[in-house]
Amino acid sequence: MTMEGERIARPVRGWCEQELQRELPGLGLVWTGMQVGGRRSLTGASPRPVMRQLSELSNRWRGARAINVRQEPVPAAYRVFFRQIGLDPDATRTPIEQAVLARMLEGGFVSRGLLADVITLALVDTAVPVWALDADTVDGPLGIRPSRPGERLGRGGDGPVLGGGRLVVADADGTVAILFEHPPDEHRPKRSTRSLLLYTVQVAGVPSLHVEETLWACRSALADACS
Amino acid sequence: MAYVEQLSGDRLERGDASRDGEAAARETLRAQVARLERELSGLVARSFPHLPVLAPAAPSVPRLLGLAELERSRDRLAGRIADAHRELAERSALERRSRELLRRAKEDPRRYKFLRIAVADLGEGTCGTWEVRPRLGPIGMLAGWWQVKLSSGCP
Numbered sequence: 001m002t003m004e005g006e007r008i009a010r011p012v013r014g015w016c017e018q019e020l021q022r023e024l025p026g027l028g029l030v031w032t033g034m035q036v037g038g039r040r041s042l043t044g045a046s047p048r049p050v051m052r053q054l055s056e057l058s059n060r061w062r063g064a065r066a067i068n069v070r071q072e073p074v075p076a077a078y079r080v081f082f083r084q085i086g087l088d089p090d091a092t093r094t095p096i097e098q099a100v101l102a103r104m105l106e107g108g109f110v111s112r113g114l115l116a117d118v119i120t121l122a123l124v125d126t127a128v129p130v131w132a133l134d135a136d137t138v139d140g141p142l143g144i145r146p147s148r149p150g151e152r153l154g155r156g157g158d159g160p161v162l163g164g165g166r167l168v169v170a171d172a173d174g175t176v177a178i179l180f181e182h183p184p185d186e187h188r189p190k191r192s193t194r195s196l197l198l199y200t201v202q203v204a205g206v207p208s209l210h211v212e213e214t215l216w217a218c219r220s221a222l223a224d225a226c227s
Numbered sequence: 228m229a230y231v232e233q234l235s236g237d238r239l240e241r242g243d244a245s246r247d248g249e250a251a252a253r254e255t256l257r258a259q260v261a262r263l264e265r266e267l268s269g270l271v272a273r274s275f276p277h278l279p280v281l282a283p284a285a286p287s288v289p290r291l292l293g294l295a296e297l298e299r300s301r302d303r304l305a306g307r308i309a310d311a312h313r314e315l316a317e318r319s320a321l322e323r324r325s326r327e328l329l330r331r332a333k334e335d336p337r338r339y340k341f342l343r344i345a346v347a348d349l350g351e352g353t354c355g356t357w358e359v360r361p362r363l364g365p366i367g368m369l370a371g372w373w374q375v376k377l378s379s380g381c382p
Contacts, residue, residue: 023253023291067275070268079268080261083300085289089264090282146291167289179289 011215014199015143020167024084026204029144029169032215033135033197038226041191042115042132047225050117057124058108066100074127077205085167085179095129095180115189118221128200128214131169133176133187135195140172142199147175154184169199196222249294256297263304270311276353277318278311322350329375332359336373346377355379 014029021027036042046054069075070089075096082089093101099120103109109124111117119130137155147166153159153175162168167179177183179201189196198218202211271278292300325348332339339359346355355377361367362374 020291022250067280068272071265071272076265076268080264082289083260083264083304084257084292084297086292086296086300087287087289088282088285090280091285092287163288165290167291 011212012141014141017143017145020144020146024081024204026202026206027081027144028202029142029199030202030211030215031142031197031199032219033195034219034222036194036196036222036226040114040226042189042193042196042222043113043191046111046114046117050114050121050221050225051111053121054109054111054117057121058103061100061103061109061124063104066104069097069100069127072127074206074210077203078127078129080205081203082180087180092180095123096127099123114225115222118218118225121221122214122217125217126210126214128202128206128210129180130198130200130214130218131177131183132189132218133183133197133199134189134193135197136193137187138171138176138197142169142171142176142197144168144179144201145170151175153178154186156186159184169201253292253294253297256294256301259301260297260304263301263308267304267308267311270308270315274311274315274318278314318350321348325349329357332357333375336375337371340373 011030011032014031016028040047070079075094078094078096079089082092082094089097099109103124109117109120112120115132119132123129144167147162147164147168149164151162151164151174153162153168155174159175162175162178168175169177169179169183176187182188198215200211200214202208271280325344328339328342329344329349332342332344336359340361342359344357346352346357349357357375357377359373359375362372363370367373
């Protein structure tokens with residue numbers, strides 16, 4: 001995919017198949033690209049400011065808030081959307097609830113590397129999930145569509161068969177990830193990744209401001225860490 | 228020929244109308260699912276920890292749901308809400324009974340020797356137990372001096 005690096009500052013709205021738009025108004029994919037340079041690895045340890053933010057955030061999230069998070073407007077919108085696409089959010093947790101549950105079980109937001117930490121910070125702050133892709137493995141603009149019969153996940157042809165009708169994030173070449181799931185290894189950013197693509201999924205009830213905020217938070221944290 | 232065209236046209240219109248009707252029905256069902264989900268979330272959050280926060284893992288995939296699947300989803304949610312209301316009603320009755328029992332034990336501890344009531348059963352927290360115990364141990368037992376004491380019981 002052609003990336004314009006730091007010049008693509010504003011988030012870009014991806015495409016969404018017409019039938020999906022009609023059936024699930026408000027559903028959309030928003031992405032942004034950036035170049036990451038410097039000596040710091042995306043999968044390596046986070047710098048001290050990021051670690052400090054994780055620690056501060058851990059202190060702000062206690063049991064009572066964790067239980068009530070499902071009633072907050074943005075997390076509630078994702079819960080409703082999960083139900084509407086056949087997922088039970090009490091079994092397949094929404095990203096924000098998954099992060100908060102991990103916080104409760106592990107005693108804090110545990111560092112899992114720079115990129116993962118930055119995404120966690122943005123998610124916990126805005127309740128809007130972000131996923132990252134190695135932009136060099138993506139071909140054309142991203143969007144959301146149902147998978148086609150017999151279609152496989154990923155590029156190599158050895159990914160699992162999705163079966164028809166599963167909601168996926170796709171580019172011009174094929175499926176990139178299942179909606180609300182982490183992308184397969186081949187699309188995930190690696191140590192050497194220099195061109196990054198961050199995307200989020202907006203659903204009805206989630207203000208665009210939150211969506212832009214979450215992507216902006218990731219971009220600026222990564223830019224600071226990698227500068 | 229014109230008659231055949233007219234017939235096909237009618238069928239197409241009927242087909243369109245039926246498709247529109249189904250789309251409207253799906254929209255209504257999605258709105259109902261949204262309302263029920265909010266209601267269930269509210270119940271779970273307000274009555275924590277008495278209702279299950281997590282459901283057993285069930286294999287599912289994100290997909291566009293048809294009319295029948297949306298109906299099933301709505302009915303399952305409605306069922307869970309009904310179950311939740313039933314559990315909460317039972318819970319509320321248990322708390323009422325426990326409070327009444329504690330009140331009677333405080334009035335006349337000797338009638339309720341060694342009675343234990345968990346604070347959780349009173350709906351007043353999760354830690355501690357009210358217990359009817361003899362004052363001064365064996366001396367109280369022999370003398371009939373009984374009292375209701377709250378022990379913390381939480382780490």
